[in-house]
Amino acid sequence: MTKGPELLFLLFICADVTGTVNMSTGSGLVSVDFEVFGHVQGVCFRMYTEKEAGLLGVVGWVKNTHSGTVVGHLQGPSDAVEEMKVWLSKVGSPGSRISRTSFSNSNNINKLEMSGFHTRY
Numbered sequence: 001m002t003k004g005p006e007l008l009f010l011l012f013i014c015a016d017v018t019g020t021v022n023m024s025t026g027s028g029l030v031s032v033d034f035e036v037f038g039h040v041q042g043v044c045f046r047m048y049t050e051k052e053a054g055l056l057g058v059v060g061w062v063k064n065t066h067s068g069t070v071v072g073h074l075q076g077p078s079d080a081v082e083e084m085k086v087w088l089s090k091v092g093s094p095g096s097r098i099s100r101t102s103f104s105n106s107n108n109i110n111k112l113e114m115s116g117f118h119t120r121y
Helices: 005-014 045-056 078-091
Strands: 025-039 059-064 070-077 097-111 117-119
């Protein structure tokens, strides 16, 4: 197992131009769908979700629904996806008030099935 400076060097080599680590293949990758309930529309929730996903190196998408929730899909290293799940459940955008977040269709995956994190309309 690589430790110390060697691991940092490998992470640096794998970093793409946005500063996130590209882990498109390998073990420990997961995918999950989410839906966020509460006051989450009209408060830049999708924009902040994109930003947080980029910081964590998570890929996927986010979208407003007609029922007033925000839905999306996450893929990435399990620890990063877990951090994103906490953010979606407890933090959100500054103006949001999250009442609850549900997660479904959680799966282990062998490789990322998409790149980047985007807002869908």
